[in-house]
Amino acid sequence: MAEASSLTSTIDRHFLECVICSDTFNDPRALPCMHPFCCECLERWAKSCSDDNSIVSCPLCKKIYRIPEEEGIKGFPVHFLVTNLQDTVYRAKQEKSSADYCENHEGKKREYFCENCGCAACSDCCALDPSHRGHSFIRLKQASERLSSSLENIARRVGNIEDKYTTAIQQTQQVKQNLDQDTDTKIQAIDEARNEHMQQVDNLVRAYKHNAYSKKEQNVKTIGTD
Structure with missing residues (x-):
């Protein structure tokens, strides 16, 4: 199973x-x-990105993101694709030692792969085991190369999905930013209109007061001359 170990x-x-x-x-x-x-690592990296530890830049693509306020870096989600792949590799390593030799034919190494059953097999399995009669076998190295190629294709598809996901997030963030800017502009316009109307009201009140005092003085003068 050297091929599996290499994989x-x-x-x-x-x-x-x-x-x-x-x-x-x-x-x-x-x-x-x-x-x-x-x-x-990301927590240490974030400290070099901002004095107040409020933002972090991606070490790979350099995009800048705001760190969740309550949980910090732990507020970012666990990367389940990585953890699932770690579990798969761990199980493969655990099974490697027992999988090197055939459990049905003592001392025989598993050097072949049964394409019908999807399992490793030894030379006696290929030639003598009735359960493999008429099945197609290839060398484990060839099967490993096929699996490696398949994993590379999966990785490329995952990369494409990640790119689309990133683009969607960026578009969503842009929409939110536009909404925030539009809201700020409207609020500013409302405040300016309110201030303008309040100024007009103040001017009108002062004019009414001035007119009232003027009439009062005229009436007082009229009463005094009489």
Whole structure:
């Protein structure tokens, strides 16, 4: 099962290592751009991005995001794609030692892959086991290469989905920003209109008061001359 070991090592190296610490992900968190990082690594990185620890930039794509106020970096969601892949690789490593040799034919290494059953097999399985009669076999190395190619295709599709998700988030954020700006503009216009009307009312009140005092003085003068 050297091919399987090589495959899990490749997955570890390309998909399960944090770019900040270059080690296996520990509590991987997903930024809105869907790039994964260790929670502690991201916390340290955030301190270098802002004095008040309010924003963080993605170490990969450099996009800037506001850190959740209440939970901090832990407010970003767990990257379940990474954790699920970690679980899969862990199980594969745990099963490797027992999977090297055939459980039905002692001392025989599993060097083939049954395409009908989807399982590894030894030479005796291929030639003697009735349950594999008429089945198609290929070398494990060839099966591993096919699986590697399939994983690469999956990774590309996931990348495309992440790009679409990121674009949708950016568009949503832009719509929100436009709404905020439109609301601020309207509120400012309302305040300006209110101030203008209040000024007009104040001017009108002063004019009425001045007119009232003027009439009072005229009446007083009239009464005095009489």
